[in-house]
Amino acid sequence: MSALRKFFLLFFLTIFSINLFSNLIVNNFEHTNIIDFFVNENTGEISTIVENNYLKTYDLKEKCINHYYSTSSIPTHVEWILNNKYTIIAENDGTIEVFNNDTSLLNYKINVTNESITSLSSFGERIVFTSLDKTIYVYNITKRKVEFQRRFSTIPTVAEFYDENTILVADHSGRIYLIDYSNGTEINTLKIDNYSIIKLAIVNNNVYAFSMNGNIYVLNKDLKIIDSFSLGLTIREVAFSPSNENFTVLTLNHRILLFDSSNLKKVQELKFDTFSIKSLEWSYNKSDIIYVNDGVNIYSLNIESKSIEKLLELKKPDVIKIIRNNNLIYYLTSNSEIGVFNIDSAKIENHFSFSEEAVDFEITKNGYLILSENSGYVSLYDPEGTLKENKKISDFKLTTLKLSPSEKFLIAGGWDNNVYMLTLPDLSVYKKVENLHSNWIKDISINYEENKIAMASLDKKVSISDFPTFKNTIYVEEFPYIIWSLDWANNSNFLSMGGFEGVLRLWDGRFNQLYKKFDIITSPIKVIKWSPDDNYIATGTTDGNVYIWNSKSRTLQSTINVSNGEINDLAWSDDERYLYALSKGNLLSLIDLQQNTITLKSIIFENGYSVSYRKNGEYTTNIPEKEENKFFYKNNPISLFEAVTFKRKESINIPVLEGPIINVPSEFLVSDKNNSLLLSAFDNNLITKIEILGQTFLVNSQSYYLSLEINPEKLTSNVLEISAYDNDRNKSTKYVNLKFENIYLQVFTNQAEITNEEGEIIAIASRGDLLKLKGVLGDTYKVEYIDKEGYIKKAFVTL
Incomplete structure (x- = not known):
């Protein structure tokens, strides 16, 4: 029985790992600054810490990832123990993660504190770590238990094993403690400074202590000071050479001091x-080489010749914007490359490099590229990348471009707070609008009728003006925070807005008023996009989530976590089933909204390289096979099993898994003469069921016809949701907006309250009164009564 349970446990873990999608293929490059790095003395590998929940270990010779560890929060320290059998990672949420490098089935976490780990050191099978909770812990890795802990009156800053049974601890007040952790005895304590001790080292039975304000002490085994001096500079970091004959000090003003x-x-x-x-470490085997980090890359510094060599180029350009054009996605990078990603093959089929520093871009329906530049120029290129026009528009950076729907005009805004309207294709300035905003323009959107233009600015205002005259400007309101993104609907005059506040708002352009402020607050909204038929609004946020909002019912439809990095841009498919999400780290994710899953992920590199992959291990790339490990790392979640078999393919075609076609009008008038809604559904395969109003109609044919009687008593809103499923579990959904005409309700209670949207009573109806039906909301009817419109409980009336 025990063996059977073990089998099921392993089976479960295997299946679970197969479903881990985000870590199957890992980008070799970083897109945030390197906070710190550590050198593995066993192998010479370098591990980097960035502002993300993972740790990567690089091979310096191959210049590729050797290990990738997914963590629960941002790492702070890393240690390798027992001949590299374990990798120990301390994190800023107080977690210590123990990774077994032989089999990940034996990984586990140490959760003894909720405060950040400030130092980590090891001796044999034990580790010692300090925390902001003012406690020091000694933990036995193989026995999986805390063997010693002690809480201090001030925060301990660093701890080191002195020998097998004793540890040295230093704190923020300049004290050093020698403790026998085997019996909990404090052997000695000494206050040597008034500032934090940030580094302890044991060299030839002497203790070296470094304070933050630049004092350096040497103490003997009895913790008596035998030498000391002051640098007069704030110490940032200290590193000892492999044999401890030298040490280097990195100061706050970026000096490197070498001492004997x-x-x-x-x-x-x-x-x-x-x-x-930013940080430094000594080479694990060369006494004349130290490694340094400038926040972007890792360098080798020869302390004798003072020569610097780049070891690892870790920071790559960011993809900052995407635009879908038919079956292509065009993207712009921070180093002025525009790539063309083919949706059908999941590969980059072309890319262009520009010498100018491009800030934003637009693409016309026929493939012409328009770039705004850092120097205030706007350029027009043909589909082959040949320059056609180049005009200087402003003396300042132009940050935002927007094409009008007819492509007659191009609108540009930037740092000078002005708005420029250009004609195409000559890029002539048709109009210059000044003083529309008091700060630079963040986003621009033009409505589908091309008679309104909306702008968001860093002055926390959104302006809406007549287009193209820019007259009759109104300001929506002065928001508490900056609005980062706005987007007009594709077929109506509703404007969606969102920004740092995390609130999605709808503005009604017909009546110039705020129509809806969504109740759910998300992380700051970076980007907003309406779906082609205006059924949904997609928002991408700084926490890596994509939110899908139902624009008809004005509710949150679904939430999809795409990555740990913020969402920079979104692009819809024409059928509203798929959504491309661009997140930080150059990750392009294809979201299947019908299945609520991520179907495909693509990582975009520079020079037109990319890799696309699915969770079954299939991947396609235009990188030569021998060079793959320089760009990405194929991560098998479980090493004990072949949980994911990677298969390189020429292309990955994502089939359009269409659900049944539902033929039904988008609007239906329910009247006293007609309440029967006719609908039909068709599919290449078999339709299995149709769901309407909580009813399920079982079907087993390729076509289905239904005459549905609309009963207001069964409705909960003015929107009717109809879903159809086929035998491949594909789903289609259609929405019908209901309107009511000549339908009356009769009050059968003595008195019935009629309220407004805020729940305030506006009228009292009596038994026998007739109320005109205007709509349905939950358990109430919207009615007209004596020239007033309000809501009445369904329980008070009858049809």
């Missing part, structure tokens, strides 16, 4: 005016 450990004499001082050093 035996006599504390300064051997060298290195300063780089154009090189900002």
Whole structure:
């Protein structure tokens, strides 16, 4: 029985790992600054820490990832113990994650504190770590238990094993403690400074202590000071050479000071005016080489020749915008590349590099590219990338471009707070609008009728003007925070707005008033896009989530977590089933909204390279097979099993898994003479069922016809949702907007309250009164009574 349970446990873990999608293929490059890095003394590999929930370990010779560890929060420290059998990662939420490098089935977490880990060190099978909870812990990795812990009156900053049974601890008040953790005895304590001790090291039975304000101490085994001096500079980091004969100090002003450990004499001082050093580590086997990090890349610094060599180029350009044009997605990168991603093959089929610093771009229906540049120029290129027009529009950076629906005009806004209307294709300035906003333009949208233009600015205002005259400007309201994105509906005059506040708003352009403020508050909204038929609004937020809102019922339809990075842009498919989401890290995710899953992920590199992959292990790339490991890392979630078999394919075609076609009018008038809604559904395969108003109609044919009697008593809104399913579990949904004519309700209670939207009583109806039906909302009817419109409980009336 025990063996059977073990089998099911392993089976479950295998299946679970197969469903882990986001980590199957890992980008070799970073898109946020490198906070810190560590050198594995066993292998020489380098592990980087960035502002994300993972840790990557790089092979310096192959310049590729060797290991990828997904963590629960941002790592703070890493240790390798027992001949590299375990990788120990400390995190800022207090978690210590123990990764078994032989089999991930034996990974586990240490959760003894909720505060960030401030230091981590090891000795044999034990680790010692300090936390912001003012406690120090000694933990046995193989026995999986805390062997010692002690809470201090101030925050301990660093701890090191002195020998097998004792540890050294330093704190924020400049004290050093020598503790026998085997019996909990404090052997000695000494206050050596008034500032935090940030580094302890044991060299030849002596203790080296470094305070934040630049004091360096050498103590003997009895913790008596035998030497000390002051740098007069704030210490940022300290690193010892492989054999401890030297140590380097990185100061806050980016100086590197090299000292002889035996006599504390300064051997060298290195300063780089154009090189900002964030952290350093000594090479694990070379006494003349230290590694430094400038927040972007890792370099090798020879302390004798003072020569610098780039070891790892870790930061790559970001993809900042996407535009879908038929079966192609065009994207713009921060290093002024425009790539053409083919949706059908999931590959980049073309890319262009521009010498100018491009900030934004638009693409015409016939494939012409329009770029705004950092220097205030706007350029027009043909589909082959040949320059056709180049005009200087402003003396300042132009940050935002928007094509009018007819493509007659191009609108540009930027740092000078002005708005420029250009004619195409000559890029002539048709109109310059000044003082519309008091800060630079963040986003622009033009309605489908091309008679209204909306703009969001960093002055926290949204302006709506007549287009193309820019007259009759109104300001929606002065928002508490900046509106980052806005978008007009494709077939109506509703404008959606969202920004740092995380609130989605709808503005009614017909009546110039706020129509709806959605109740659910999300993380800050980076981008908003209406679906082609205006059935949905998609919002992408800074927490990596995509939210789908039903524009008819004005409710949240679904939430899809795409990544840990913020969503930068969105693009809909014509049939509203698929949505492309661009997130930080150059990740392009294809979301199947019908299945509420991510069908395909693509990572975009520079120079037109990309890789696209599915969760079954299939992937396609235009990178030569021998060069793959320089760009991405294929991560098998479970090493004990072949949980995911990677298969390189020429292309990955995502079939359009269409559900049944539902033929039904988008609007239906329910009257006293007609309440029968006719609908039909067709499918290439078999339709299995149709769902309407909580009813399920079982079907087993390729076509189905239904005359549905609309009964207001069964309705909960003015929108009728109809769903059809086929035998491949594909789903289609249609919405019918209901209107009511000449339908009257009769009050059968003595008195019935009629309220407004806020629940305030506006009238009292009596038994026998007739009320004209205007709509349905939950358990109430919207009615007209004595020239007033309000809501009455269904329980008070009868049809």
